[in-house]
Amino acid sequence: ERLDRMFMEAAAARAAEEAGPSRAAPVVREDVEGDPVGGGGTVASQILKHIDGGDIFSALVLPRPECDDAGRPVWDVTDAEISKAFRKRSLAVHPDKNPSAEAKQAFDKLNDAVRALRDPIRKGEALRRFADRAFKEKCRADPTFTERARKAQERADAVDFSADILRQQREHRARVEAKRRKAMAFRRRERSPDEESDASDGDDGDD
Template identity: 30%
Template sequence: MAILTDEERDIDPYDVLGVTLEMGEKEIRKAYRKLSLRCHPDKNPGPEAEAMFHSISLALAILTNPEKRKFIDGKLAQSRAQAVRRAEMDSKRKAKVDDLLRREEDAKRARKDALDARKEAAKDEAVHDAGRRMVEERRKRQEAAIAAARQEKKSSPPPAPPPISPEDLQLKLQLPVGCTQGDLETALNKYGAIEAVHVALAKGKKGPRALVEFAAGNWGGCWACMHDGAGIGAKAKWAAGEPAWVQWAAQQRENGKGTGFGFGSAPDISDMKDRQRQREKDAAMESATLLRMRQAERERMVEEIRRAEA
């Protein structure tokens, strides 16, 4: 025999009366009286009030019957336990979905990083190739200039030494970030006599700029500083364009005339060229070694990413 009727099964008496499972019969009847004052047909005529009054009367009848209330409490406890289990399952399911999405994002990020690394390696290789081509083209130009000078030696007398003005011994330097005038003056000591050094404040993210004027007769030190970048990695250029004495001095050396045409005891320009060529070769070899090391490291990272994805 069923404990509850079909009509009683369709309602939650605790929810209808607004009470909890812990409340006793006295509190339940008090809640019923409070609701009945609002929806009793004598005080609030209408179909909605009548239906509500019928519901609270059914709820009161269930909760004041010990057998029916025990049955209802068991059903509610079972429903709550099922709700808790469903919530736990939903939480576990959500955690698995989140973990799957995270792993997919990690794999996607790893693939993107590997692709970016390959693109960066290709850019580095292109830059190095361009640098090697520039070095080769400069070497060819120098060889062509030397050959032309030798040919000119056979066909014409050596030219007279060109005049050297103060502007011909001036260099413009783009200094590294953080370089001060004191640092520059210390670096310039090895290039011989200096007439003046002027350093302008840095603008933006670039380092400061400087104008260096070498003393009269110190053309060799000026040439060496120009090609050494002042020994501190500065970008150097002639203040008024390459002066005529540079090519003239190189031609005199190639023609076996020496460099003592009224230029004092400046360093030998041909020796400086040999040292410059050697520095370029060393730099090219170092760049190639670093490139191979970076490529090996990238290949190792790609292999680790592949293993992680697998």
């Protein structure tokens, strides 16, 4: 469903581009800011513009996430690289080096950006947002990409389905084994005192 929505959006955008400026549909601003800030402005103002536009990656001078043919996020930056990027980027706006209010705000937002990239939920949301955008751009740039994407999604769905079946089988075997162990424990508890005594006498007789 998500891919179908992106296919439709990409097709509409491509049709608008082909129609020309006079017939193009109005552009709706996305949550993610477009191009990185140029060389103008202070480092603090660049950081704030990126983050206010939803682009924590450019704010930290990290590569933006891409997507694979199935529309899934692709981003192989490590935690160590994130920390290194933060240390390097924050030097210009650290309160000890830059006492301006703008720098303080940029420094605080950089800290929050790093926390977002270390939080699985917030990081996943950011990666998905950029992956969706990259996917739509690929569809607009290459009409044949749509068919490749559908096939890739079908393969991914098949893998997910197989993995889900295996997971269900493992869970079923675990439930069966748990019931078997519970039944054995119940039978041991239900053994009569006479049976326990007979078993004990039998053991003594063997000696």
